[in-house]
Amino acid sequence: LNYIRMHNERKILVKGETGTHSVHLSRLFYVESRGHEITWHGADGDIKSYGTMKKTEEMLGDGFFRCNSSYIVNLKYVESVNDFDVVVGKDVLTISHQRKKEFRKALADYYGGKV
Secondary structure, eight states: OEEEEETTEEEEEEEETTEEEEEEGGGEEEEEEETTEEEEEETTEEEEEEOOHHHHHHHHOTTEEEOSSSEEEEGGGEEEEETTEEEETTEEEEOOGGGHHHHHHHHHHHHTSOO
């Protein structure tokens, strides 16, 4: 994974199964991990790569939150939160019990109020 900043838009270069892809973070919905396989779910389609969630989380930075061991969510695309579920676009993802309070705080901070 490589991080670049172009034209004031944050992008990540992801080496995937079909080559290297430029991922616009503003168009990234969430990142999913299954073992060391990372799937980048975005407006431009899905990209599969390999790596760790820890490294991915560090590269994504502000505006993203790791809601459990398998998902890092772009707070911009959160449609709703219901108990331990977060809806991102049309996908329902699980929030871990340990991260529920912190997730709600991060979401409230992102939108500048209470959630």
